[in-house]
Amino acid sequence: MRLTPPTLSKLALSALLACAVAPLALATTPPAKTRSTQEILDASQPSDWRTLDPARTLYMELASGRVIIELAPDFAPAHAANITTLAHEGYWNGLAIIRSQDNFVVQWGDPNADDAAKKKPMGTAKPKLPAEFERTSKGLAFRALPDTDGWAPQAGFVDGFPVGRDPTAGRAWLAHCYGAVGAGRNNDEDSSTGAELYVVTGQSPRQLDRNITTVGRVVKGMELLSALPRGTGPLGFYEKPEQYVGIQAIRLAQDVPAAERTPLQVLRTDTALFDELVEARRNRRDDFYKRPAGHINVCNVPLPTRAPPAG
Amino acid sequence: MRLTPPTLSKLALSALLACAVAPLALATTPPAKTRSTQEILDASQPSDWRTLDPARTLYMELASGRVIIELAPDFAPAHAANITTLAHEGYWNGLAIIRSQDNFVVQWGDPNADDAAKKKPMGTAKPKLPAEFERTSKGLAFRALPDTDGWAPQAGFVDGFPVGRDPTAGRAWLAHCYGAVGAGRNNDEDSSTGAELYVVTGQSPRQLDRNITTVGRVVKGMELLSALPRGTGPLGFYEKPEQYVGIQAIRLAQDVPAAERTPLQVLRTDTALFDELVEARRNRRDDFYKRPAGHINVCNVPLPTRAPPAG
Numbered sequence: 001m002r003l004t005p006p007t008l009s010k011l012a013l014s015a016l017l018a019c020a021v022a023p024l025a026l027a028t029t030p031p032a033k034t035r036s037t038q039e040i041l042d043a044s045q046p047s048d049w050r051t052l053d054p055a056r057t058l059y060m061e062l063a064s065g066r067v068i069i070e071l072a073p074d075f076a077p078a079h080a081a082n083i084t085t086l087a088h089e090g091y092w093n094g095l096a097i098i099r100s101q102d103n104f105v106v107q108w109g110d111p112n113a114d115d116a117a118k119k120k121p122m123g124t125a126k127p128k129l130p131a132e133f134e135r136t137s138k139g140l141a142f143r144a145l146p147d148t149d150g151w152a153p154q155a156g157f158v159d160g161f162p163v164g165r166d167p168t169a170g171r172a173w174l175a176h177c178y179g180a181v182g183a184g185r186n187n188d189e190d191s192s193t194g195a196e197l198y199v200v201t202g203q204s205p206r207q208l209d210r211n212i213t214t215v216g217r218v219v220k221g222m223e224l225l226s227a228l229p230r231g232t233g234p235l236g237f238y239e240k241p242e243q244y245v246g247i248q249a250i251r252l253a254q255d256v257p258a259a260e261r262t263p264l265q266v267l268r269t270d271t272a273l274f275d276e277l278v279e280a281r282r283n284r285r286d287d288f289y290k291r292p293a294g295h296i297n298v299c300n301v302p303l304p305t306r307a308p309p310a311g
Numbered sequence: 312m313r314l315t316p317p318t319l320s321k322l323a324l325s326a327l328l329a330c331a332v333a334p335l336a337l338a339t340t341p342p343a344k345t346r347s348t349q350e351i352l353d354a355s356q357p358s359d360w361r362t363l364d365p366a367r368t369l370y371m372e373l374a375s376g377r378v379i380i381e382l383a384p385d386f387a388p389a390h391a392a393n394i395t396t397l398a399h400e401g402y403w404n405g406l407a408i409i410r411s412q413d414n415f416v417v418q419w420g421d422p423n424a425d426d427a428a429k430k431k432p433m434g435t436a437k438p439k440l441p442a443e444f445e446r447t448s449k450g451l452a453f454r455a456l457p458d459t460d461g462w463a464p465q466a467g468f469v470d471g472f473p474v475g476r477d478p479t480a481g482r483a484w485l486a487h488c489y490g491a492v493g494a495g496r497n498n499d500e501d502s503s504t505g506a507e508l509y510v511v512t513g514q515s516p517r518q519l520d521r522n523i524t525t526v527g528r529v530v531k532g533m534e535l536l537s538a539l540p541r542g543t544g545p546l547g548f549y550e551k552p553e554q555y556v557g558i559q560a561i562r563l564a565q566d567v568p569a570a571e572r573t574p575l576q577v578l579r580t581d582t583a584l585f586d587e588l589v590e591a592r593r594n595r596r597d598d599f600y601k602r603p604a605g606h607i608n609v610c611n612v613p614l615p616t617r618a619p620p621a622g
Contacts, residue, residue: 102534103489133601150458150606178414178514187598202537203489203611204514207595207604223413223541226513230534284518287498290444293518295461300514 037280040273041304048273049265050160051308052219054253056080058087059262060221061248062097067221068262069181072161072214074140075174076132079183079215082125083194087252089123091195096244100228101236103202107184108247109195122195131189132213134173137165142172143270145278147295151175151206155298157269161217162298164209174214177204177299181216201226204299219266220305267304277301348591351584352615359584360576361471362619363530365564367391369398370573371419371532372559373408378532379573380492383472383525385451386485387443390494390526393436394505398563400434402506407555411539412547414513418495419558420506433506442500443524445484448476453483454581456589458606462486462517466609468580472528473609475520485525488515488610492527512537515610530577530616578615588612 035043052070060067073080086092092108099107112118142165144156152164155175162175174180180200185192192213199218218225233239253261267274278301283292346354363381371378384391397403403419410418423429453476455467463475466486473486485491491511496503503524510529529536544550564572578585589612594603 100538102537147461149461150608151604189601202513203608205611206606206608207592207600207611209604210602211600226413227411227538227541230538281518289518289522290500291521293462293520295517297461297514297517300516300518 034285035276035280036286037277037302040277040280041267044267044273046309048268048271049306049308050268052253052264052266054256054261056084056216057253058083058216058250059253059256060092060250062224062245063248064224065221066262067224068219068264069216070160070219070266071216072174074159075135075161075172076183076213076215078126078129079132079192079194079213082129083197083215084252085125086122086195087250088255089125090249090251091120091123091125092247092250095120095247097225097228097247098231098244099198099235099237100201100230102230104200104205104236105198106201106225106228107196107198109184109197111241111244113196122193125193125195127193129190129193129213131192133189133210134171137167137170137172140172141270143274145296145298145301147282147297149206149297151209157274157298157301160219160266160269160303162301164206164298173210174217175204175298176200176206176208176214177217178202179218179222180204180214181218182208183213183215185212199225206299219303220262220264263308265306265308267306269303345596346587346591347597348588348613351588351591352578355578355584357620359579359582360617360619361579363564363575363577365567365572367395367527368564369394369527369561370564370567371403371561373535373556374559375535376532377573378535379530379575380527381471381530381577382527383485385470386446386472386483387494387524387526389437389440390443390503390505390524393440394508394526395563396436397433397506398561399566400436401560401562402431402434402436403558403561406431406558408536408539408558409542409555410509410546410548411512411541413541415511415516415547416509417512417536417539418507418509420495420508422552422555424507433504436504436506438504440501440504440524442503444500444521445482448478448481448483451483452581454585456607456609456612458593458608460517460608462520468585468609468612471530471577471580471614473612475517475609484521485528486515486609487511487517487519487525488528489513490529490533491515491525492529493519494524494526496523510536517610530614531573531575574619576617576619578617580614 056071058069071080095110097108098111110120140158142156142158144154149155154165162177163172164175165172178200182198183192183194184196184198231238238244282296367382369380382391406421408419409422421431451469453467453469455465460466465476473488474483475486476483489511493509494503494505495507542549549555593607
């Protein structure tokens with residue numbers, strides 16, 4: 001028996017499904033009836049989707065399931081390469097999630113990273129990388145949102161990643177939205193190696209943008225990380241080793257036998273269909289919403305995934 | 312043994328503690344050394360804090376602990392009154408959390424609310440309330456932030472609550488930030504009673520602002536809600552009754568014997584000290600941040616609490 005009394009479910013239904021689209025109008029103007037989010041997705045063509053590239057996809061295997069991370073070599077080439085090496089060589093296998101701070105981040109790596117005698121060797125990965133906080137916006141297929149959020153002169157998407165952009169300075173950077181994966185560092189800008197990673201699990205901490213190297217984003221399995229018990233130590237670190245959440249393995253998808261891979265497509269963000277989806281979020285025109293916002297934040301746009309259709 | 316290798320802890324340390332303050336300056340300008348968040352709080356006076364009013368404070372008692380909610384009768388007087396009645400009469404005692412949707416909301420109420428024969432009677436609470444999506448901004452001690460976010464012409468705080476404001480229209484409303492508590496409703500604007508409540512557990516869904524009645528916010532214990540397992544049914548509803556998280560009781564603090572109350576103060580948001588705290592977040596000037604954002608979102612400002620000092 002499913003349990004969705006209308007008063008419970010409508011809020012969410014409308015949030016997820018029923019987003020008709022129209023130009024912002026006064027509440028007294030009957031909205032033009034256009035397509036809902038679901039209708040938009042249902043009408044998508046194969047060309048509206050792309051299949052994750054196994055050469056830049058990580059599988060984090062936990063007892064609770066698989067988290068899938070897409071790396072962003074266009075923004076953090078040195079980090080993506082190092083992380084690829086670390087995954088290929090099994091660096092994280094047997095290491096742990098050691099921190100979960102409410103409304104901020106979940107973090108994983110080597111619990112003994114600070115102990116020269118005990119820490120796990122990084123194999124052939126580089127011990128030092130340049131900071132990759134931002135890059136030139138030249139050559140990027142940047143899809144701007146119509147709205148700005150105050151954190152960046154422009155916000156939009158590049159190849160599925162939420163991005164901030166400064167057109168005057170010609171710079172672009174990955175935005176710290178929910179699900180963003182970054183490389184923990186020390187005070188020195190170039191002190192991250194990619195061995196210690198975190199994922200954003202709360203309100204987007206955009207103050208970290210351009211201050212730390214963002215290396216990718218979780219495209220599937222966020223709930224396996226975001227619902228972990230919060231650490232009770234300072235900054236959400238787990239206080240006892242028995243509280244750590246073990247990482248069975250982090251593997252590059254291309255190192256995983258094809259039969260064990262998760263077939264996954266993500267919606268392209270450089271299409272007319274995606275623009276329509278964004279507009280459906282900017283102005284929700286279903287029976288629930290009485291005052292469409294006429295605005296969207298880059299961290300509030302859903303980035304749909306799907307299993308590739310049969311055939 | 313605490314486990315905070317520098318490379319792991321610095322990110323968070325800086326986020327929580329080390330926020331020096333200075334006007335936005337070029338990276339080449341040495342920042343003026345001013346007070347960190349911790350130093351600001353340490354220097355606070357008793358008048359910078361207020362004690363929660365037991366007449367508008369709810370204790371939600373879970374097996375895992377106590378969640379403390381402050382109601383906002385200034386914004387939702389009819390809902391706050393109804394919720395007070397429901398709590399006073401023990402409406403939620405023995406009911407449950409029935410939904411946890413990742414990056415959105417946790418929701419609680421009567422699992423049988425949709426079944427006329429089984430649903431729990433609401434006692435003397437009103438079965439129908441007016442929508443309280445917004446109010447006049449007249450008479451509100453609104454503390455504006457220097458920055459806007461695109462969701463509202465102005466953003467700021469009223470008595471500890473994040474608020475959007477339209478000075479032209481003379482309207483104000485509670486913002487759907489992390490921890491905001493709202494009253495689930497059906498499609499009709501006036502279909503909420505306060506019996507079914509939700510709390511925001513992800514990126515602020517500000518599109519709900521002015522579309523639903525926000526009734527308060529969680530001031531302590533968010534981690535008991537935000538880390539609940541995500542529901543596997545549509546919209547994050549738990550699929551089986553055995554997955555529900557039981558609510559032992561929701562009580563008004565003033566109905567709880569004084570010895571069982573949680574003494575709690577919240578930082579006032581209408582003080583010079585709070586302004587300084589906001590500025591310390593807008594422009595982080597510690598050794599970690601290389602590029603202070605020069606911006607803050609109303610949903611990214613910490614709202615500190617403390618036990619009242621002895622004496």
